[in-house]
Amino acid sequence: MKKQVNLAKVAAIVSIPLLAFILWYIFLPAINLHSFEFWIFLIINLVYTIIILITFDKKYYKFFIIPAILLGLLFVLKVFSATMFHSTRYANLINKESSSFEEDIKEASFEQVPTVDRDTAQRLGSRKMGEMLELVSQYNVSNAYTQINYDDKPVRVTPLEYNGFLKWLGNKNEGIPNYIIVDMIDGKVELKKLKNNIKFSKSDKFSRDIYRYLRLKYPLDMFFEINFEIDEEGIPYWIAPVYHNTIGWFGGLDVKEVILTNATNGETTKYAIEDVPKWVDRIYNADEIIRQLNWNGGLQSGFLNSLFAQKGVLQTTEGYNYLAIDDDVYLYTGMTSVGADESNVGFVLVNLRTKETKFYKMSSAEEFSAMESAEGAVQEKGYISTFPILLNIDNKPTYFMSLKDEAGLVKMYALVDAQNYQQVSIGTTVSNVVSTHIGKDITDLQSEEDKEPTEIFNTMGKIISIESVVIDGNTHYYFILDGSNKIFIANIGVSEKLPFIKVDDEVNIEYYEKNNLNQVTKLELK
Numbered sequence: 001m002k003k004q005v006n007l008a009k010v011a012a013i014v015s016i017p018l019l020a021f022i023l024w025y026i027f028l029p030a031i032n033l034h035s036f037e038f039w040i041f042l043i044i045n046l047v048y049t050i051i052i053l054i055t056f057d058k059k060y061y062k063f064f065i066i067p068a069i070l071l072g073l074l075f076v077l078k079v080f081s082a083t084m085f086h087s088t089r090y091a092n093l094i095n096k097e098s099s100s101f102e103e104d105i106k107e108a109s110f111e112q113v114p115t116v117d118r119d120t121a122q123r124l125g126s127r128k129m130g131e132m133l134e135l136v137s138q139y140n141v142s143n144a145y146t147q148i149n150y151d152d153k154p155v156r157v158t159p160l161e162y163n164g165f166l167k168w169l170g171n172k173n174e175g176i177p178n179y180i181i182v183d184m185i186d187g188k189v190e191l192k193k194l195k196n197n198i199k200f201s202k203s204d205k206f207s208r209d210i211y212r213y214l215r216l217k218y219p220l221d222m223f224f225e226i227n228f229e230i231d232e233e234g235i236p237y238w239i240a241p242v243y244h245n246t247i248g249w250f251g252g253l254d255v256k257e258v259i260l261t262n263a264t265n266g267e268t269t270k271y272a273i274e275d276v277p278k279w280v281d282r283i284y285n286a287d288e289i290i291r292q293l294n295w296n297g298g299l300q301s302g303f304l305n306s307l308f309a310q311k312g313v314l315q316t317t318e319g320y321n322y323l324a325i326d327d328d329v330y331l332y333t334g335m336t337s338v339g340a341d342e343s344n345v346g347f348v349l350v351n352l353r354t355k356e357t358k359f360y361k362m363s364s365a366e367e368f369s370a371m372e373s374a375e376g377a378v379q380e381k382g383y384i385s386t387f388p389i390l391l392n393i394d395n396k397p398t399y400f401m402s403l404k405d406e407a408g409l410v411k412m413y414a415l416v417d418a419q420n421y422q423q424v425s426i427g428t429t430v431s432n433v434v435s436t437h438i439g440k441d442i443t444d445l446q447s448e449e450d451k452e453p454t455e456i457f458n459t460m461g462k463i464i465s466i467e468s469v470v471i472d473g474n475t476h477y478y479f480i481l482d483g484s485n486k487i488f489i490a491n492i493g494v495s496e497k498l499p500f501i502k503v504d505d506e507v508n509i510e511y512y513e514k515n516n517l518n519q520v521t522k523l524e525l526k
C-alpha cells in the first residue's frame with residue numbers, strides 16, 4: 001500500500017510539468033511577462049500545482065495566496081495600461097499627415113482598375129481547384145487570399161492546405177505543391193506549381209505548423225496573425241509581425257520587428273521594421289491599424305472628451321479596403337465625425353509596410369451611402385454592391401464598386417462621385433462606366449495603331465485545353481491548339497458556340513496579334 005501511495009505521489013508531481021508543457025504546446029503563449037496570455041498560463045499552472053500539493057498536505061492550502069496576488073497584479077497592470085491613463089500616447093501610436101489627393105493619387109487607368117474583390121477571388125480560386133482532379137481530393141484552398149503587389153499589379157495569393165489530418169499523413173513528406181494567384185484586374189487565375197513544395201504552413205501538424213514552428217524558434221516573441229506572401233521570384237513566405245508593448249505594461253501593442261519564414265525550407269530571418277525587404281507588402285494588421293486610427297481620432301483632446309463633449313472626435317467608417325500605389329499596398333478607410341450619419345470629413349491611406357499615414361481632408365459621402373446609391377441606380381435588378389475602392393477619376397475622388405447578383409456573379413460596375421454621391425454612373429464594363437462618368441468615350445483616346453490589327457492570320461486545329469475567364473463583365477475563352485504553343489483569346493461575342501466547345505473539338509479561326517496576345521476575331525466549329 002505504501003508503495004502505491006508513493007507511486008501516486010510521483011505521478012502527481014510528474015503531471016505538473018507535463019500539464020504545463022501540454023498547455024504551452026497547444027496554446028503557444030509567448031514566454032514574455034508583457035504577454036497577457038502568458039500570465040493566464042502561469043496562473044493556471046500555479047493553481048494546478050497547489051491542488052496537487054494539497055493532496056499531500058492540507059497546509060499547502062495557504063499557497064493559493066500566490067496566484068491570487070498574481071491575478072490581482074494582472075488586473076492592476078491591465079487597468080493602468082488602459083487608454084484612460086495614457087490617452088495622448090495612444091493617440092500618437094499612429095501619426096496622420098495631411099496631404100493632397102490630386103498629387104498623391106494618380107489618375108486611374110481604366111485598364112488597371114481592380115475588379116476582383118475577395119469574395120470573387122475565392123470563387124475563382126475554388127473553381128480553379130475544382131478543375132485539378134489530382135489535387136482536389138488531397139488539398140483544399142486556404143481562405144487567406146492576401147492582397148499584395150506582384151509583377152507591378154494587384155493580386156491575391158493563397159496556398160493550398162491539407163484536406164484533413166489523414167491527408168496530411170499521406171502527403172507530408174511531399175508537402176504542398178501549389179499556391180493560387182488571382183489577378184485582381186482581369187480575374188485570371190493561376191495555379192502556381194512550386195519547384196520546392198511548401199513544408200511549413202497553417203495546415204501542417206506538430207512542429208511543422210507554422211505557428212508552433214516559430215514559437216519553438218522564438219519563444220519570447222509576441223506574434224499573432226501570420227500572413228502568406230510571395231517574393232519577386234514567386235517563392236512563398238510567411239510574414240510574422242513581432243509586437244512590443246509601448247504603453248504601460250500591456251498597452252500600445254505595435255510592430256517593431258518582422259520574422260520572414262521561407263515556407264519551403266523553414267529558413268527564418270528576423271528584421272527590424274526599417275530593414276524589411278521591399279517586396280513584403282503586409283506587415284501591419286488591418287484591424288490593428290483601424291484601432292489605432294480610432295484612438296488617434298478620438299483621444300487627441302483627452303479620454304473624457306472622447307466620452308462626453310466629443311469635440312473634434314473622429315472615427316473610421318465601418319469598412320475598409322486596399323489600394324495598390326507605387327508597388328505598396330495601402331489600407332483605405334473614411335473618417336467621420338462621431339454621430340455623423342452619411343458623410344465623411346475625409347479619408348486616410350495607410351501604407352501596410354511602413355505605416356506611413358496620410359489624411360485627405362474633404363467632405364465626401366460615407367462608403368455605405370455610396371453603395372446604397374449604386375444599388376438604387378439598378379434597384380429593379382436587385383444587385384448588391386461590393387465595398388468600394390477609392391480612385392482618382394478625372395482628378396476627383398470617386399468610389400468604384402462592382403454590382404453582383406444573388407449568385408455572387410459580377411454583372412455591372414458603378415462609379416459614384418465621393419463628394420456628391422447622387423452622381424452615379426453604371427456600366428457593363430469598366431471602360432463603359434468610366435466613359436459615362438467623365439462624359440467622353442475613353443476608347444477614342446487610343447491610337448489608331450492600337451485599334452486596328454495590322455495583319456489577320458488563319459489557322460485550324462484540335463483544342464487541347466480551354467479555360468473561361470470573366471473580364472470586365474464579359475466571358476473570354478483561352479485555348480490552345482495541338483501543334484502550337486500559342487494561347488488564343490476569344491470574346492464570347494465571337495461565337496455563340498464558345499460555351500459548348502470542349503477539348504478535342506476541331507476549330508477554324510481567324511486571329512490577329514496584339515500586345516503579345518492572339519486575339520480571335522472569327523471561329524468556326526468543324
